[in-house]
Amino acid sequence: MKIDVKIMDARLAAQLPAYATPGSAGLDLRACLDAPLTLQPNAWQLVPTGLAIHLCDPGYAGLILPRSGLGHKHGIVLGNLVGLIDSDYQGQLMVSAWNRSSVAFTIEPMERLAQLVIVPVVQAQFQVVQDFATETVRGEGGYGSTGTA
Numbered sequence: 001m002k003i004d005v006k007i008m009d010a011r012l013a014a015q016l017p018a019y020a021t022p023g024s025a026g027l028d029l030r031a032c033l034d035a036p037l038t039l040q041p042n043a044w045q046l047v048p049t050g051l052a053i054h055l056c057d058p059g060y061a062g063l064i065l066p067r068s069g070l071g072h073k074h075g076i077v078l079g080n081l082v083g084l085i086d087s088d089y090q091g092q093l094m095v096s097a098w099n100r101s102s103v104a105f106t107i108e109p110m111e112r113l114a115q116l117v118i119v120p121v122v123q124a125q126f127q128v129v130q131d132f133a134t135e136t137v138r139g140e141g142g143y144g145s146t147g148t149a
């Protein structure tokens, strides 16, 4: 699949967006900062990535996810938990970097901060009904209704 991308930070010209390995699902997004950014415990800040994409087709969306290493080892995750990129969004991809740890963390300029995954999406058409056409085994049961073992 081909996606139009705008490079909004000259430093990315040497590091064009590319998947790290042939099997990578996520494309690493870099922190396009002018200077190191220290996030105090529980602080968060919007970080530009230097990239804008236009997915164009409503059958796709982008998800911005944390990088596992940063999240697990340093508590650097996302202020919005997951970023959703609409197919009609044409602005710069932004990462809400949140330090959920109890230790300050410094993000270095151009460090890989988060990752972008392109996923298929179904835009459903909703039809209002009084009752669903078929009754399922689960029915209205949820939230542990199948037991704990």
Ligand SMILES: O=c1ccn([C@H]2C[C@H](O)[C@@H](COP(=O)(O)OP(=O)(O)OP(=O)(O)O)O2)c(=O)[nH]1
Pocket: 064, 080, 082, 083, 084, 085, 086, 087, 089, 092, 093, 094, 095, 096
């Ligand atoms: O981590 C993120 C999340 C969103 N966006 C951009 C792309 C997305 O298409 C747009 C709007 O995001 P969303 O719909 O999640 O936010 P909202 O608060 O509902 O804003 P809006 O009223 O603009 O839809 O912001 C990012 O750059 N990074």
Ligand SMILES: [Mg+2]
Pocket: none
């Ligand atoms: Mg929205």
